[in-house]
Amino acid sequence: MLKLTIAQKLAVTKRISAFTLVAADGEALPGYTAGAHIAVETAAGPRSYSLIDWPGDTPGAYSIAVQREDAGDGGSKAMHALSKGDTITAAEPKNDFEIRTEDKPAALLAGGIGVTPLISMATALRAQSRPFVFHYCGRSADVMAWLDRLRDEFGGSFHAHFDDTAPLDLNTLMAGLTGHALYICGPKGMIDAARAAAEAAGISDIHVELFTNAAPAAGDSAFEVEIASSGQVITVAPDQTIIEALEAAGLDPLYDCQRGDCGICQTEVIAGTPDHRDVVLSQAERDSGKVMQICVSRALSARLVLDL
Numbered sequence: 001m002l003k004l005t006i007a008q009k010l011a012v013t014k015r016i017s018a019f020t021l022v023a024a025d026g027e028a029l030p031g032y033t034a035g036a037h038i039a040v041e042t043a044a045g046p047r048s049y050s051l052i053d054w055p056g057d058t059p060g061a062y063s064i065a066v067q068r069e070d071a072g073d074g075g076s077k078a079m080h081a082l083s084k085g086d087t088i089t090a091a092e093p094k095n096d097f098e099i100r101t102e103d104k105p106a107a108l109l110a111g112g113i114g115v116t117p118l119i120s121m122a123t124a125l126r127a128q129s130r131p132f133v134f135h136y137c138g139r140s141a142d143v144m145a146w147l148d149r150l151r152d153e154f155g156g157s158f159h160a161h162f163d164d165t166a167p168l169d170l171n172t173l174m175a176g177l178t179g180h181a182l183y184i185c186g187p188k189g190m191i192d193a194a195r196a197a198a199e200a201a202g203i204s205d206i207h208v209e210l211f212t213n214a215a216p217a218a219g220d221s222a223f224e225v226e227i228a229s230s231g232q233v234i235t236v237a238p239d240q241t242i243i244e245a246l247e248a249a250g251l252d253p254l255y256d257c258q259r260g261d262c263g264i265c266q267t268e269v270i271a272g273t274p275d276h277r278d279v280v281l282s283q284a285e286r287d288s289g290k291v292m293q294i295c296v297s298r299a300l301s302a303r304l305v306l307d308l
Contacts, residue, residue: 135161184208187210224302271304272303277296278296278297
């Protein structure tokens with residue numbers, strides 16, 4: 001774990017604050033690649049924030065941005081209550097959303113605060129002289145962070161879209177991006193819609209990251225999970241994920257992001273019907289019902305039999 005001191009805190013919009021973090025002991029911070037995040041310990045538990053790199057940044061500090069969610073569980077409000085000079089604890093950087101070294105142009109699509117990892121990607125792509133386009137969507141210009149700086153830094157590669165004046169037509173966009181590697185970060189609804197439009201346009205090289213953790217949905221009910229290797233049956237409560245239920249039963253499932261976007265916890269389904277809530281599976285994989293991401297997805301049937 002890293003102990004970090006807040007060297008600077010700046011309001012970017014009414015709800016978004018940017019934090020510059022340095023090592024509390026003055027030592028060098030661990031390196032990372034574009035798309036990486038750190039998990040910060042907050043009063044509401046660990047929260048993941050993407051590391052932001054701009055062209056020309058001086059190494060030696062981490063930059064993150066936090067959007068205050070007044071209806072959330074308190075993690076973002078706890079971060080916004082911090083001030084310059086305060087110390088926080090965070091895990092070392094991890095990256096589930098790396099740029100692939102493909103010989104093709106990249107297309108970056110951000111929704112809301114999901115712009116943060118894509119800024120680092122755009123910076124890295126520009127440094128590599130690799131062609132890219134960068135599309136940033138939001139409800140209105142006043143809630144979107146760094147619009148002027150993004151235009152200045154990335155010029156004609158950058159495009160902003162505002163739901164209230166000029167909403168983005170995803171089908172038209174994706175039709176023009178065939179042959180690109182597509183990177184999407186934002187809320188689940190946007191990711192699902194963008195992925196569907198991309199698949200319809202014949203784009204298969206799709207990489208996604210959610211900026212929110214899984215949360216129980218209204219109407220969730222308990223169901224059972226049967227472990228195929230042992231026959232053990234475990235009940236998953238309405239406010240519990242499958243992974244949480246497995247760990248409570250003494251099992252040690254493999255997982256990482258707990259948002260449904262890294263794919264590490266993917267598990268084969270032997271029987272039962274999954275309720276898919278991830279953003280990593282293709283529509284064909286979802287329709288097959290043969291695999292699921294057990295960090296976020298649930299069950300439409302009373303029991304799932306999983307290949308564990």
